Amino acid sequence: MVAAVTGIASQVGSLALGEGSSLALTASQVGVVAVYQFPADTGTSTQVGMVVLAESGPDALASQVQAIVVYRGRVYDPRIRAWTFTLDGHDYYVLRLGDISTLVYDTHAEQWYDWGSDTADIWKANTGQNWVGASSISGFYGSNIVCGDDVFGALYFLDTAQSQDEDPVYGSATQTPFERVVTGQLVKLDYDAQPCYEVQLLGAIGDNLDATLTDVTLETSDDSGNTYNDHGTITLSAGDYIARATWLSLGSIEAPGRLFKITDYGALQRIDSLYMKDNSK
Secondary structure (H helix, E strand, C coil): CCCCCECCHHHCCCCEECCCCCCCCCHHHCEEEEEEECCCCECCCCCCEEEEEECCCCCCCHHHCEEEEEEECCCCCCCEEEEEEEECCEEEEEEEECCCEEEEEECCCCEEEECCCCCCCCCCEEEEEECHHHCCCHHHHCCCEEEEECCCCCEEECCCCCCEEECCCCCCCCEEECCEEEEEEEECCCCCCEECCEEEEEECCCCCCCCCCCEEEEEEECCCCCCCEEEEEEECCCCCCCCCEEEECCCEECCCEEEEEEEECCCCCCEEEEEECCCCC
């Protein structure tokens, strides 16, 4: 019943209630009821709930089993949805491109971003707005921006102080870190190679929101992003404010230039710049 989706052990929670028996059971004695909740493509810890109620003894033959499955996933919706919100003095314009991706435009920074939940390209906030009347509770929830989920029917508040997404089931302690990716390019127009001895990341070093989310990875591409070279992962411990994230011996840069990609899951609240040894950035 789970073959239609991708699931791993950490993505599935189960509860089994049963009564054992020393005798073989007939078809009328075996019943299985399974309830699944997850999107049609893949399941994550915040997207999967499984409850199994069964009474069984020794192995039962296929002819001895009754199964009822209730399945709920994201309904196919090719429509484009647009909504806006204001956060930390920035106005954001959100475009949900059907079931393909979610694009977010920061009108202050004049930058487009890809926002998604967990490993999906779609942000689970399907629609939302600034709730002016929520000023009395916005301090508790982090902001007055309320969003709706089109799979679980849950409401969320956006909170910039959180490094992970909370589980949509009320009262659950499960949280899922999300991937943050920043890219920048050093353009090289001439044909002379430029050595890249090292680069150093400057930003909110040591200000980890979660002491378990400490890794920062650097990748580079010399072919316009078609392929990337992994230059390793650096651990930035919470409270270590004098630490430096430096990657050494990065070869040489030729035309048309090099793309730098920085990935973390909560180790950095802010990135100021990425400097080369000769102060090119």
